[in-house]
Amino acid sequence: MTIKSEEEPKSQKEFLKLADRLSYVPSYIFAKLDAEKQELQKKGVDVIDLSLGSPDLPSPEVVIEECIKAVKEPINYRYPPFWGQTKFKQAASEWMNKRFSVNLSPENEILPLSGSKEGITHLAFAIINPGDLTIVPSPYYPVHARGTLLAGGMVHELPLTEKNNFIPDLDSIPQSVLDKAKLFFISYPNNPTGATCDFEFLERVVHLCKKNQILLVSDLAYSELTFDGRIAHSIFEVDGAKDIAIEFHTFSKTYSMAGWRIAFVVGNSKIISAIYEIKTNTDYGVCNIIQSASIKAFSISLSEHKKTAKIYEERRDVMLTKLKKIGWNIPTPGGAMYIWLPVPKPYKSSFDFCSALLHKAHIATIPGGSFGTYGEDYVRIALVDKKERLSLAVDRMEKAGIVFLR
Template identity: 45%
Template sequence: MSVNWTNSRAKRLSALPPYVFARLDELKALARKEGLDLIDLGMGNPDGFAPRPVIEAAIQAFETPQFHGYPPFEGTASFREAIAKWYDRSYGVELNPDNEALPLLGSKEGLSHLALAYVNPGDVVLVPSPAYPAHFRGPLIAGATLYPIILKAEQDWLIDIDSIPEDVAKQAKILYFNYPSNPTAAVAPREFFEKIVAWAQHYEIMLVHDLCYAELSFDGYQPTSLLEIPGAKEISVEFHTLSKTYNMAGWRVGFVVGNSDIIQGLRTLKTNLDYGIFSVIQKAAETALQLPDEYVKQVQERYRQRRDFLIKGLGQLGWDIPPSRATMYLWVPCSVGMTSTDFALSVLQKTGVVVTPGNAFGEGGEGYVRVSLIADIPRLGEALQRLEDAGIRYQ
């Protein structure tokens, strides 16, 4: 007997738009099968090793029997304490490690599960467009009614909360947002955070801020933590990951901090879904957060050099891209008359260079592609040469 299980899938899956990254993986696999040498600047997947002290801490923990059992649901006490100390050192934000910090299996997991913990079917969730896909896919899985806030280049890709109708604001339960931004690389001044906190307090909206690019900043710019703003902790949580700064994307470790009641709801859900993070990885992550500032400066300098090199090279091909002040991305307009998907596919097929179409991040990303700074300068130079040889220019 043959059963068509496709038709038996939960209705919540039908609400999800196609996942462009999965489609890109299929196209990349096909291209490699055909012998094409790909230069993958698509995903935000850092190149290189995790820091040596982190690896050594993991090896030592591997050799300790106590780290091989089930970890505590709330994460190890030492990792939570390291998180609290890191926030105090980085932002002057005091956290109670017992109830205001929760380790996660990467920030994506936590961002998505938070929606399951707090969103009922039909609840209104505000999400910028473009946005990191987990910011809208998690709420969609939970049955949310999404209200997309279309971001605009002329507004520096910042959320214009004044554009949100009052009837929508009164219904809204949660606002997800992310500065420094994936995918636009936009940054937000402190005044923006102050305004959004006051607005959310007025309408009693939960703020969910994704600060995963906090340390990847350049030219003297220091990103703001939402929790620096007075009163923010009453209505907010903030997510962070070790994937980017510490080259630990495959380790799957991050954390959420902020309002203890909000965090407790997420913790309650997670105790029914997973057993937390392997204690070995928590020990390694704890070590990462204790690395000296010099390590972060080296990472920043590496990405700054790649940013400058790629902006200069794209400038010679007709693009005028302002230097991003943070993140590991450039937000690049497509050639006139081409959709994001058409442009990204054309670049892939003609050159073997992989970029991510902007519409993967929502309708507000149409007309752009995201380029990740995840290759060394010689490889970026080869990518630029391939674009030039294929006649791909901004026009």
Template identity: 40%
Template sequence: MQFAKRLEPLQHNVFADMDQAKAKARASGLEVIDLSLGSLDLPAANHITDAIAQALTDTSSHGYLLFHGTKDFRQAAADWYSKKFAVSVDPETEVLPLIGSQEGTAHLPLAVLNPGDFALLLDPGYPSHSGGVYLASGQIYPMPLRAENGFLPVLEEVPSTVLAQAKMMVLSYPHNPTTAIAPLSFFQKAVAFCQQHNLVLVHDFPYLDLVFAENIAPSIFQADREKTVSIEFFTLSKSYNMGGFRIGFAIGNPALIKALRQVKAAIDFNQYRGILNGAIAALSGPQDNVKSNVAILRDRRDTFIQALNRIGWEVPTPPATMYIWAKLPEPWASDSLTFAAKLVENTGVAVAPGAGFGKFGEGYVRFALVHQPQILEKAVIGISKFLYP
């Protein structure tokens, strides 16, 4: 059999390699402490799961759900957004339900790119951003994120020859994996840049609520209030612990929403109405569980960083997200994949190698704060034994 060339860039995946390494560690009898995946161990709130459960006995909810059947959810999303960011949203033309934000970032390139067009992506960045471009037969121009620039791209570095073929730019702040927050001033600059070069501005926004201290995560539409070039993707996976329910939505320029809706209509229907009911309860109901999540993650962050500091691994305190982005010590500073593979093989502690997020992620590893503090401290003990045998 012969397969499409667009699959070639997708054949190698360091996270699949890490999955094999974890399986091998378990088979050897090691207890695996998995800090490689951003899947929180916290449950969805009762008022969310109750709303889903109540739909199960309603047999009218058991069939296909088309766009117009999602009206209540789209209204709840628009109301939630308007309340949070003071930007008006039309639920009919500017909101689209999604199976998580990853569906949006992976499928939008099919609506925007022609074969050979460039997409400007953050490097390091979330893997589905590049995957969607490859599936659309586009080209990627990586925008390096460096610590000295606050992990923000330098837009002036993008070559004019690339811009002549570029159709979209993808941002995502608070950022996975670096944990950086982009200030509103940067978004204003990015909007002006995309307007000048006729680019679609995509903002993946899953960690908007997971910010610490006095930090604020702005929306792209606080910089592009008229929604001239932008689309923003949200998920209920992080804020509301609904990762397994696969529910998110897009808000954006009506033409972009319409184009993404056309792609979605060719691929799938919407989720079960009960899940949408749960999402409505999440967005419109009490937000105490969101605040609780942030407090729990802040405690885990502080515990983990203090434990790393005690063994001599100094890392900066992240202002947001559920991750620690740590520069590797010598002699591992240029081989994050080998470090991650050897670490899980010897200790059972699994981390995400920075190289899995792009060329400029090399030299780092990402720790996900997805376990209770005592387990995180146990993981650091294993790391210490590996680094200093």
């Protein structure tokens, strides 16, 4: 390999040309809405911000206390161990066993991450070659598709519609797609639709991926946020799933720790090692202080999670009841922390509707189009404010004449 000498002059054109991959993930339209929101806020407008899925609830006291202790330990100022702290991985393994009755080796089947989002991108760089294909149910959490696009791969979107309860129709996937696909994402409870799936769906998707030799990726970000008595399952509750699957877990939603940037991935050891290879070549691992503090979160009882889920369930109910009064009669989300709201007439796109919500009612939401092709007829409302504020948001919509007239 020849390395160009530093003295060799670079042309101006080469210097300014950014990598092609940046053009595969355009986000400027949505950045525009965000800038408009900030402009309003600067002017002192009380914007009800229901855009990002960033929990407004406090992080657990036990984690905060442990963090204060950990920050005073000089050992934690050094680089963390590449594979993550052993005690973190042991605690993660025990939690997976307590919660889902599954066995995962702390040695090679668990890796701490600086958030699932980072891990999912690293996964794509570890698996996807230019031109490779990933199957992604759509609408999707953006990085499920964008990781593959950044790695130069292609995405096959499987429509999630109200008619199919936002569960993909596995029988509709062409065999040519299954033959080519390297990755298949699933994520239930689902962002942005709020849908949940039953265990039988997990069994079917494991079977399909085994048969077609596709790596199945379960993103279980909302495992503890389920409503009306539902319980989410790990993919590893399905026999033999470890042969072909990995699963992402995050502290962001369960423990309201989105800003702490801590998550972990579990499952097939070969794939965990591949993510590790990318991670260690781009990063030193999760900050020791954060790992030490987060271990405490694993000791929080499962019944505490039910209380958190109840808060979101009540918020959901407040919003759905009030939205119904102004024309929206929509399916009840079984989990996660979102309302997936159809765009009413006369708005031509999810962007137009979001813009109206922002400027006429001072409510910030996310246009469904940013969650993929099959999101375009919706906007996403995140239930990240108190019931009173959510209720006020719907009052503002009504006052601004924003009702469902389709």
